Amino acid sequence: MDPKTDLKEQIHGLGRRARAASHEIARASTRQKDDALLAIAQEIDDAATGILAANATDMAAAAGLDSALKDRLELTAARVATMAGGLREVAALTDPVGEITDLRYRPSGIQVGRMRVPLGVVGIIYESRPNVTADAAALCLKAGNAAILRGGSEAIRSNQAIAACIRQGLERAGLPTEAVQILESTDRDAVGYLVAMPEYVDVIVPRGGKGLIERISREARVPVIKHLDGVCHVYIDDRADFDKAQRIAINAKCQRYGTCNTMETLLVAEAVAVPMLKLLGPLYRERGVEIRACPKTMAHTPGAKLATAEDWGAEYLAPILAVRVVAGLDEAIEHIRAYGSQHTDSIVTEDLSRARRFLREVDSSSVMVNASTRFADGFEYGLGAEIGISTDKFHARGPVGLEGLTSQKYVVLGDGHCRE
């Protein structure tokens, strides 16, 4: 057989088995799903040595790769324990499946409500980090879905070792092992087949760099929950409390540089620009943050570089910050609309009307008042865990937890009711 036809058939086989297993997971009891999650956690704890050995082989093979990638790939005893802990946390979350809300009597006499239901089969495509294998499997299972996981080829041995634990845990709980399958082919076309079989896969969640996500969005024939850039803004209004503004401006940029909810551009209202920039400039300097400034900012920020057009809208993921002086709220909202990525934006102000306008008019997945953009996170929001942060507006927006992995159907209860 043509090897490509063979690969396609292999991926379709995964899909068929996932679809069949999804029906069993959808009707599994909460107890059964939690038992499976706890059993998988136990298997991971017990197999820690083996998982670390597999990871060491992956690391040896990855010797030539860059250090950021190697950091993401590497597992330690602590990271393996965190993985098992994550599974136990998901087991402790409330089961979303089957929840009925808004059940109300209608004039016709029927009761109509909505029941939360699994999406079906979720495909996760990710790079390097082997812990995603356990995290993603846990969230999918708890939400009643089957999962097909496609990790990076550099993590294949680590992922296989974790997958073996998942399989054993599912088996111990009496659930079908096909509920979580690993796509092992390292052929690039495998992903293309996976994202183009709507008969077997209900949604794709890509977790990785922009290149991966753009490729998947282009090729997908099923819905994609995607996360593109995180170009987050803090706007310091002229009615801001200076102390709060200072704390938030430093925390949003400097608490961690490489995360998607890190501030990349600071906007300052003209009326407070001079004192604010004189206050913040030295604080950024002593933390080694390079400032890319608009001309007005330049005048009050010694050592800043003049920003170019590319700086507005840049996701640095590094100790670099674009700073721009704006006339006020309107110009701040316009700037965010023009250059932001609809991820997370925050206003610092004591003025209630302006806070209300910012919350309503800034069209981002998280909008904040007097809080650091770094809070945009599933754990901080109380979702328990997240499978990613969606910058789409459709279906799920912002941190995606169990609810984003489910849908709702209508339930109608009658007593022989007919339509007139």
Next chain:
Amino acid sequence: MDPKTDLKEQIHGLGRRARAASHEIARASTRQKDDALLAIAQEIDDAATGILAANATDMAAAAGLDSALKDRLELTAARVATMAGGLREVAALTDPVGEITDLRYRPSGIQVGRMRVPLGVVGIIYESRPNVTADAAALCLKAGNAAILRGGSEAIRSNQAIAACIRQGLERAGLPTEAVQILESTDRDAVGYLVAMPEYVDVIVPRGGKGLIERISREARVPVIKHLDGVCHVYIDDRADFDKAQRIAINAKCQRYGTCNTMETLLVAEAVAVPMLKLLGPLYRERGVEIRACPKTMAHTPGAKLATAEDWGAEYLAPILAVRVVAGLDEAIEHIRAYGSQHTDSIVTEDLSRARRFLREVDSSSVMVNASTRFADGFEYGLGAEIGISTDKFHARGPVGLEGLTSQKYVVLGDGHCRE
């Protein structure tokens, strides 16, 4: 200029204007939006004669088309009045935009909640029925969205007359007229461009035949809220109340033949098949419903035809009904899974455990107990109006009203809070 380049540029121009208008509609007050809806209703009432004249021209040009299409295309004074009434009903609905739910304090001290927000720009692609122009515009506006409407070429003059009323109503309410635009090109490629510009369009809602919807799903580069087949089932359990079963089986099939929530296949539990079929057979016969029967059904249904493989899964939209005897609930669920379209399915039973299983395990957008499938409808469910019925699981499922035309973003309120 190449005419195709020109058409593409024209559609992109529509998109750019819609995107700009969407920001204004998103922040419009409830009062402004309702004023616009009421003004449009008034304009339609006032322009009724002109709308009917435009429709008469469309009808004359459509003389050669089939009668079902002509019925959908035709406007009468009553239909125009209903259109205006629909706008007033949407004005009376609660504004979903800006609603904040689940605002809770987190351990960090921030408050986190979710705010309902417009999707942005909605593209509606529909056939023949000119009333969709007014209905769809009303729902999109109320949900804070801009709309691009692409009706059938056979209804172009009717749609233009209605669009003029919409424009005047928007103008009177001080809202941008580009909030609702009509795509007037009858070039088939225009639709292709419309569904492939994610920078300007956030979601596409196709309303029409299966061919249209399949084409759009194939070509779309933005999310599609789609409605494929309505292959709806009623399962009469052996613990059914005969009187309820009879009423529902007749109502679900015969109340209207051409709707997507009409029953197309009746499943009967073997233990009650003989009395049930003897009861129902004559009732269907006197209503002129042709029965396509499984072999077991044949034996007790005089005049039935033997069903072929194509009958299971057929959407007749006609006085034809497939009937199959099943062993019990398990086989009924299996049959629905194999042949249904995940639209609407109902069980008739007095047994609570079986009702619970059916509700949980049948994976359709509406699942019912002791009620006619004909209830699957936005008005009956209390949504006020619907833009369509979604057979997707992603984002919106079942009748789609104002909520399906919105998303939710996270709002975070702090008092200078930073992440530790």
